[in-house]
Amino acid sequence: MKKQIGTRQKNKIIHLDRDEIVQPLNFIDYFFESSCLPEHLNVLRKWRDDVAFDPRDAKKRSPADILYDYELTVKLVEAAWLLKKKNRGDLKIGRKDWHIGQLHIKKERKKMEYFPTSLDFQELLKPSRVLKNIFRTFELHDYQRILYIWLSDAMSAEFFEENLTKYEVIKVYENLIKMFEVMWLINERNRNKKVGKKRQAIKQKS
Secondary structure, three states, X not given: OHHHHHHHXXXXXXXXXXXXXXXXXXXXXXXXXXXXXXXXXXXXXXXXXXXXXXXXHOOOOOHHHHHHHHHHHHHHHHHHHHHOOOOOOXXXXXXXXXXXXXXXXXXXXXXXXXXXXXXXXXXXXXHHHHHHHHHHHOOHXXXXXXXXXXXXXXHOOOOOHHHOOHHHHHHHHHHHHHHHHHHHHHHHHHHHHHHXXXXXXXXXXX
């Protein structure tokens, strides 16, 4: 019991407001309205470079841009934490019906403007599993701590290689790529679901 309470105290939602905590999907929608998936991934790569490489070897971005990217990213991580047990975006397709799953994914790939490239077939079927795995590697408070160090290092004129281990930089970066793509997939499926419900309601009225 004490361990559970300790974990809850560590993994606090700090950056999302009350409405976003109640409806994390609304923030995810806002996240991808601010920029599309490839743009977010490109910014993430630049941010990682600001942290991982000597600032004399790379052109620094403006502090305002870095702070904005940090706030968006850490809020997305908190939204992902809230959704990791909700099975949002999962397709109700069993393992025996893998061929149906393949057809569904093929259709999605054609319809979506951007489609995840780092997720395998099983992860595309059940994106909630990816979120669970991401938070097995690091818990919410770990991401909050590490991303704050990323923020500080990226805004500093000095290069502090000792602040984070290579594992923390590389693994967090890899996890965030998957998280961005999973959240994009969940958001697109949620949008399509809403459109489907509206169409069905219109048909019923007519």
